Amino acid sequence: MSVSLLIIIIIASILSASLYIILKYFERFNVNNIHGLTANYVTASLFSFFFNYKANIQLFPNSSSYAGFALGIGLLFICVFYTAALTAQKSGIAITSIAGKMSMVIPIVFGYFLYGDQLTTMRIVGILIALFAVYLSSSPSEITSEEPKKKNWIFPLLLFVGSGLVDASIKAGQHYYMTEENQYLYFAFLFGSAGVFGISLTTFMYFKNRIKVKLNSIIAGFILGIANFYSLFFLVKALSDDKAESMLIFSISNVLVVLFSAILGLIIFKEKPHKKNIIGLLLAIGAIIILTL
Secondary structure (H helix, E strand, O other): OOHHHHHHHHHHHHHHHHHHHHHHHHHHOOOOHHHHHHHHHHHHHHHHHHHOHHHHHHHHHHOHHHHHHHHHHHHHHHHHHHHHHHHHHHHOHHHHHHHHHHOOHHHHHHHHHHOOOOOOHHHHHHHHHHHHHHHHHHOOOOOOOOOOOOOOOHHHHHHHHHHHHHHHHHHHHHHHOOOOOOHHHHHHHHHHHHHHHHHHHHHHHHHHHOOOOOHHHHHHHHHHHHHHHHHHHHHHHHHOOOOOOHHHHHHHHHHHHHHHHHHHHHHHHOOOOOHHHHHHHHHHHHHHHHHHO
16 A cells, blocks of 8 residues: 555544544534534535536536435435434444444445455455454443443444445445546535435424524534545545555544544543553554555
8 A cells, every 4th residue: 555545544534533523522512413414514515516616517417427326325424423323322322333433344345346355364354453443442441321221233233334335335436426527516416415404304493393503503513514525535535546445445544533533532532541442542553554564
């Protein structure tokens, strides 16, 4: 793996980790999750469209071949988020985190069967270590009183499948539909469909419960939306590398997100990792070294 590709993956991973940090600030600043996420998707969609405005205007009439696929992924985006919220409520934060991150198995399998990614013995070892590292890094030292005593495995299973399909769909979109010319318009459709769904839900909440949209939710969503756009931009850029294999990119990206999330959590929120979290982070570093050789 080239140094330039690794740098792109690192940037994408840092941006993905920053999304979790921004979402954590939602609670601190009393941001309504649905309103903030809706503003995030609307911001990312508008930013994608106006980032390359003139070209997007010209390409729009010929976008029917990929618009439907992009819109579908956008709906999947926001559905997976709500599934994650339900999983946290029904099965606990720990299981939610593990189910979401272990889902990298799905794009790895897709990469092997659809795109001809090679599974060498070294890569299999690296991927297995990465999965174990993700599990240990995401696991609490003990179940707290806030964790539900009775686990519901339906929602974690849905989250596992949904998160994996999101990653696999991003690769499919990049492989079959995206070009350097249309990728910003593609992003606009993708984020826009999630934004429309969020606006519909926000409108429903207002008329049913009179829940108004506050300025802090819009500001927080705007910040999240810019980070969201660039995290997808750099992930797609990595996947677009001719010598890149999706199974390696998703494996390395996932463990890097775990590493950066732990580092940012320690620096910003003073979150101290437990013994098995530290072991998981060390294994993550080992997995990255193996996978990049």
